Amino acid sequence: MAAPFNDAALSSMTSTDLHTPPAPVSFWQAFVFWLKLGFISFGGPAGQIALMHAELVERRRWISDKRFLHALNYCMVLPGPEAQQLATYIGWLMHRTWGGIVAGGLFVLPSLLILIALSWVYVAYGHVAWVAGLFYGIKPAVTTIVLQAAHRIGSRALKHRALWVLAAASFVAIFVWQTPFPLIVAVAGLLGAVGARLAPGVFAAGGGHGAGKASKVPALIDDDTPTPAHAVFTWARLLRVAVVGLLLWAAPMAWLTLSLGWAGALTQMGWFFTKAALLTFGGAYAVLPYVYQGAVEHFHWLTPTQMIDGLALGETTPGPLIMVVAFVGFVGGHTKALLGPDHLFLAGALAASVVTWFTFLPSFVFILMGGPFIETTHNKLGFTAPLTAITAAVVGVIVNLALFFGFHVLWPQGSAGPIDLSAAALALLAGVALFRYQRKVTHVIAVSALAGWAIQTWLV
Numbered sequence: 185m186a187a188p189f190n191d192a193a194l195s196s197m198t199s200t201d202l203h204t205p206p207a208p209v210s211f212w213q214a215f216v217f218w219l220k221l222g223f224i225s226f227g228g229p230a231g232q233i234a235l236m237h238a239e240l241v242e243r244r245r246w247i248s249d250k251r252f253l254h255a256l257n258y259c260m261v262l263p264g265p266e267a268q269q270l271a272t273y274i275g276w277l278m279h280r281t282w283g284g285i286v287a288g289g290l291f292v293l294p295s296l297l298i299l300i301a302l303s304w305v306y307v308a309y310g311h312v313a314w315v316a317g318l319f320y321g322i323k324p325a326v327t328t329i330v331l332q333a334a335h336r337i338g339s340r341a342l343k344h345r346a347l348w349v350l351a352a353a354s355f356v357a358i359f360v361w362q363t364p365f366p367l368i369v370a371v372a373g374l375l376g377a378v379g380a381r382l383a384p385g386v387f388a389a390g391g392g393h394g395a396g397k398a399s400k401v402p403a404l405i406d407d408d409t410p411t412p413a414h415a416v417f418t419w420a421r422l423l424r425v426a427v428v429g430l431l432l433w434a435a436p437m438a439w440l441t442l443s444l445g446w447a448g449a450l451t452q453m454g455w456f457f458t459k460a461a462l463l464t465f466g467g468a469y470a471v472l473p474y475v476y477q478g479a480v481e482h483f484h485w486l487t488p489t490q491m492i493d494g495l496a497l498g499e500t501t502p503g504p505l506i507m508v509v510a511f512v513g514f515v516g517g518h519t520k521a522l523l524g525p526d527h528l529f530l531a532g533a534l535a536a537s538v539v540t541w542f543t544f545l546p547s548f549v550f551i552l553m554g555g556p557f558i559e560t561t562h563n564k565l566g567f568t569a570p571l572t573a574i575t576a577a578v579v580g581v582i583v584n585l586a587l588f589f590g591f592h593v594l595w596p597q598g599s600a601g602p603i604d605l606s607a608a609a610l611a612l613l614a615g616v617a618l619f620r621y622q623r624k625v626t627h628v629i630a631v632s633a634l635a636g637w638a639i640q641t642w643l644v
Contacts, residue, residue, distance in 0.1 A: 205402040206245045211279045211286075217244075218275060218287045222294040225267070225502045232267035232504075240274060241403070247274055248403040258558045261571050263462050264547040265504035268292060272551045277405060277559065280414045281552060288548055295503025296510050296540050300533050302497050303514035307532070314637060321636015322496040323489075324611035325629050327589040329499060332618045334582040337575065344386045347576040350375065355580030358473065359587070365474035368577055369463055376573025387569035417556035429549035433458065436541065449520045450538050452483060457509055457542045473585050475512060485516030488592050499625055506543065513539030606639050 217239070225232045233256065240246045247255075255277070259269040268291045275287025309315050342348050350372065357363040379387045403409075437458075440451040456478050463471050472495070479485045486494070494515070498508035517535025518528050591599075593607050610632055617623040617631075 205406065206404050209244075209246060209278065209404065211283065214275065214279055214283060215286055215290075218271065218290040219294075221271065222290040222292070223502055225291065233270060236267070236270060236274075245401060245403040246278065247405040248407045248409075250407045251277075251403075251405055251409075254558070258554065259551075262547070262550050262554075264544075264550065265506050268504050268544070269547050269551055272548060273555055276551060276555055277412070277415060284551060284555075285548065288544070288551070292503055292507065292540065292544055295501050295507045296536065298501045299497060299507055299510045300514060300536050302501070303494075303511050303518075303532060303536065304529055306493065306497070306511075307515060307518050307528075313640065317637035317640030318633040319493050319496070319636070320607075320640050321610055321632040321634065322629055323492050323589075323593045323636075324607045325614040325632035326492055326496045326499065327586060327593050328611050328614040328618060329625055329628070330495075330582060330589055331586040331615070334579055334586060335619075337582065338579040341572065341575040341579060346379075346383070346386045347572070350573060350576040351579040351583075353580070354577035355583050358581055359584045365471070365477065365581065366459070366463055368581060369574055372573045372577035373570040376570035379573065380569030384569070387572045411559045415556050415559040417560040421556060422553055425549065425552045429545070429553070433542070433545055436538075440538075449483075449485075449516065449522055450535060453485075453513055453516065453535060453539050454542045456483070457513075457539050458546070460509070461543045461546045471506065472508070473581050475509065476585070476588070479512045479516065483516070485519065486512060488588075490515055492589055492592065496629060499629055507540070509539050509543050510536040513537075610635055610639075 221236070221239070225235060237249075237252060241249050241252050252274075255273045256266070256270055259266040259273060262269060268288055271291045272284045272288030276284025279286075305315075338351065342351060354368050354372065357368055358365065376387050437451070437454050440448065440454055444451050446452075460471055460475055460478075463474055476488075476491055480488055480491055491512070494508050494511035497511055498505050501507065513535040514532035518532035520531070521528060522531040522535060524531075590611070593611065594603050595601055596604055596607075613635075614628050614632055617628050618625070
C-alpha cells in the first residue's frame with residue numbers, strides 16, 4: 185500500500201495537483217480496488233477503517249475527509265460491521281446501487297472463501313497432532329485478545345461514571361442471571377434514549393475509530409460536491425429498497441422453510457443469524473456472546489472449544505471479524521451432515537454461505553435505504569445516545585465472554601481439574617505482547633500457535 189499524504193508528499197505535488205480533483209473513477213477501476221481491499225483488510229474495524237481512509241481519502245482522493253467521516257458516523261450507529269458498511273456506502277455513493285453491492289460484497293467474499301477452506305482443514309485434520317498443537321497455543325491468545333477488546337472498547341466508551349455502572353450491570357446480568365443478550369441491548373438502548381433527554385452530557389457520543397487528519401487537496405467527492413442524483417432521498421426509493429430487501433430475505437427463508445421445515449438446521453441458522461445481524465452494535469465482539477448462547481448452548485452446532493478455535497481463525501483472516509459466523513455455519517453443517525455423510529464439505533460450505541447471506545443482507549439494506557437521507561441532510565446525527573449506552577453495556581458482556589473463554593482454556597477438565605499452567609503462561613505472554621508492547625493480533629496468534637505446537641510436540 186502506498187504511503188498516505190504527509191507534508192513531504194504534499195510539497196512534492198505540483199500546484200495543479202493541489203487544486204485539481206483526480207480523474208473520474210470507472211466502475212471497473214473501483215471493482216479492482218474493492219477486490220484488493222477484500223484480501224488485505226486485516227486488523228479489525230479500526231485497522232480496516234484506517235486502511236480505507238489512507239487509500240480513499242489520502243492516496244486516491246476519491247472522497248474528502250469530511251464526507252468520509254460523515255458516512256462513518258452513520259455506519260457506527262447501525263447494527264452490523266461498520267467497516268463493511270462504510271465500503272458499501274462509498275461504493276454506492278460513487279457508482280450507484282451496484283457500486284455499493286460490489287464494494288460491500290467484495291469486502292466479505294474473500295474472507296468467506298478463505299474461512300470455508302480453513303474450516304474444512306480444521307474439521308478434517310483438527311485432531312492431527314501438529315494441528316491440535318497449533319490450536320492449543322492459539323486458544324490462550326484468543327482469551328487475551330477478547331480481554332483486550334473489552335479494554336479497547338471500554339477506554340473509548342466509558343467516559344462517565346454512569347456508563348461504568350451500566351457496564352458493570354450488564355456484566356452481572358449476563359454472568360449471574362444469564363440474561364439474554366438481546367434484552368441487555370434493548371434495555372441499554374432505552375436507557376440511552378431516556379438519558380439523552382435527562383442527562384445529555386452523560387450519553388454524548390464518544391470518539392470514533394480515529395480515521396486520521398483531514399485531507400488538504402481536492403477530492404473526487406469533495407466537501408461541497410453536490411449530492412449525486414441517485415443519492416437524493418425520496419420516499420419512493422426508500423420503499424423500493426425496503427421491498428427488495430425484504431424479498432431477498434423472505435424468498436430464501438421461505439424456500440428453506442418449505443424444503444426443510446421450520447425446525448431444519450439451515451432454516452434455524454437463517455433465522456438465528458438474521459437476529460444476530462440486528463444486534464451487532466459495538467462490533468463483532470459484542471454479538472459473540474449471543475452467538476455463543478445460540479450456536480453452542482441452544483442449537484449445539486459446535487462445542488465451546490470449537491467456538492474459541494473459530495474466533496482464532498476469524499482473527500487471522502481478512503474481512504470483518506463477524507465472519508466467524510461462517511465458521512459456525514460450516515462446523516454446524518458438517519456436524520449435522522445436512523447433505524448426508526458423503527457430502528460433508530458441501531454441507532459445511534452451504535451452511536457457511538447461508539449464514540453469511542442472512543448476516544450481511546441487513547447491512548446492505550440499511551446503507552441503501554438510509555444513505556440517501558444521510559447524504560441529503562448532511563446534518564449531525566442526533567441518535568447516538570442509545571449507541572453510547574449499548575456500547576457501555578457491551579463492555580460488560582465482553583468481559584463475561586473473556587472469563588468464559590479463560591475458564592475453558594485454563595481448566596480444560598472443568599473446575600475440579602488442575603489448571604493448565606502452560607496455557608496460563610501463554611495467555612500471560614500474549615497479554616504482555618498486546619498490552620505492553622502493542623503487538624498486532626495476527627503476530628500474537630502466529631507466535632502463540634508456534635509455541636503451542638512446540639509445547640505439544642516436545643513437552644507433552
